[in-house]
Amino acid sequence: MTDTPSVDPPLRDEHLFGSIEESPPRPHDDLVACGMRALGTSKPAVERLLETELTPGELESIVREYNRR
DSSP states (O other): OOOOOOOOOOOOHHHHHOOTTTSOOOHHHHHHHHHHHHHTOOHHHHHHHHHSOOOHHHHHHHHHHHHHO
16 A cells, blocks of 8 residues: 555635634724725724724714814
């Protein structure tokens, strides 16, 4: 009997990244990306801003004021 190296089956994307059901897109990620573009700042800065308990209207007002400058 000849020793042949064992070959693992190819990995599917789910093994690498998880299935769609396990990790649905998070609205938070979209909001952070939008804030980064609107404010021209870093992800950590936008996340710190989002950790405050601002209403969407208050946040929108801050962005509008910032963009006027």
